[in-house]
Amino acid sequence: MNVLGIETSCDDTAAAIITDGTSIRSNIVASQSDMHKKYGGIIPEIASREHLTSLIPVVNEALNKAEMTHRDIDAIAVTYGPGLAGSLLIGVNSAKGLSMAWDKPLIGINHLEGHIYSAWLEGLEPDSNAGFPIVCLIASGGHTDLILMKDHLEYELLGKTRDDAAGEAFDKAARVLGLGFPGGPEIQKMSEKAQDEINPLPRPQIKNSLDFSFSGLKTALVRRAESDGFYPAVDDKGPSVYQTTEYSFAFQEAIVDCLIRNTKQAVLETNSKAVILGGGVAANSRLRKRMNEVIDIPVFVPRAPLCTDNGAMIGAAAFFNLKNGFPLQLDMDAVPNLRIGLTAE
Numbered sequence: 001m002n003v004l005g006i007e008t009s010c011d012d013t014a015a016a017i018i019t020d021g022t023s024i025r026s027n028i029v030a031s032q033s034d035m036h037k038k039y040g041g042i043i044p045e046i047a048s049r050e051h052l053t054s055l056i057p058v059v060n061e062a063l064n065k066a067e068m069t070h071r072d073i074d075a076i077a078v079t080y081g082p083g084l085a086g087s088l089l090i091g092v093n094s095a096k097g098l099s100m101a102w103d104k105p106l107i108g109i110n111h112l113e114g115h116i117y118s119a120w121l122e123g124l125e126p127d128s129n130a131g132f133p134i135v136c137l138i139a140s141g142g143h144t145d146l147i148l149m150k151d152h153l154e155y156e157l158l159g160k161t162r163d164d165a166a167g168e169a170f171d172k173a174a175r176v177l178g179l180g181f182p183g184g185p186e187i188q189k190m191s192e193k194a195q196d197e198i199n200p201l202p203r204p205q206i207k208n209s210l211d212f213s214f215s216g217l218k219t220a221l222v223r224r225a226e227s228d229g230f231y232p233a234v235d236d237k238g239p240s241v242y243q244t245t246e247y248s249f250a251f252q253e254a255i256v257d258c259l260i261r262n263t264k265q266a267v268l269e270t271n272s273k274a275v276i277l278g279g280g281v282a283a284n285s286r287l288r289k290r291m292n293e294v295i296d297i298p299v300f301v302p303r304a305p306l307c308t309d310n311g312a313m314i315g316a317a318a319f320f321n322l323k324n325g326f327p328l329q330l331d332m333d334a335v336p337n338l339r340i341g342l343t344a345e
Contacts, residue, residue: 079110121302146266163214
């Protein structure tokens with residue numbers, strides 16, 4: 001089964017051709033990072049306009065790279081939530097148009113479910129290599145969720161962020177430290193040069209809960225930066241290189257420790273057989289390394305390009321949904337606040 005997967009939930013325009021849920025025939029991503037970088041964050045209106053102009057060329061490139069035409073496609077899958085409303089609408093309505101023009105079945109996919117099923121690409125296949133249940137940590141700019149995958153397409157939400165998502169916290173910390181956008185890769189790059197010489201930052205924890213909270217950690221960083229006199233920057237004079245590297249390391253370690261602590265606790269409480277790590281923050285090399293060191297069951301982490309938003313994960317998730325039949329969801333609408341389990345809050 002060849003599925004065209006379309007992803008436009010945020011600022012990346014992506015399309016991929018996936019065969020049988022595991023084999024990537026093509027995976028094209030048009031990133032808007034450079035465009036949003038000058039604003040220090042994503043501007044939803046700009047993101048929507050860019051999706052509008054980029055989506056069809058990206059779909060055509062995915063078909064060309066896979067050496068296919070629309071006649072080779074068995075179904076079309078598209079992210080319908082969660083995400084930015086305008087961005088989602090561009091993807092959903094474009095997918096509807098392609099479905100009608102090509103006479104192909106159409107299915108909507110939960111973006112979070114897509115991140116989970118990225119672990120089925122390129123031969124990882126946690127179901128056959130470990131088995132269910134599986135604890136899934138989805139950490140990105142908009143989400144930090146712990147999800148129990150009991151079986152294919154069967155989920156339970158174990159924990160979520162009560163304020164900032166992990167990726168959002170990285171972005172805010174990067175602005176305090178005078179670094180660029182997106183913040184996660186910038187902080188990782190600087191932290192690799194650090195000597196771990198400053199006092200650790202706090203590790204926020206919510207009592208009797210697997211939920212996350214990073215707002216207090218961000219505030220602690222701001223207060224210490226104010227105390228050290230480099231925030232807010234005066235006359236464009238921000239932190240020294242030493243301060244930037246040490247603070248980056250301390251902040252990254254705090255985020256990583258919180259993510260691993262709750263994931264480990266979730267594994268113990270659910271007696272799970274494996275862990276899946278997905279979402280943009282899962283591309284962080286320190287998190288990937290520490291997760292494998294601390295968790296004593298198999299940890300499945302896709303390659304870094306498959307952790308960030310992409311069409312391949314949508315095509316993979318669609319295959320497992322489509323095994324039970326081919327729907328035609330032309331009445332589909334974008335659901336910006338969609339949660340795992342396909343329910344809106």
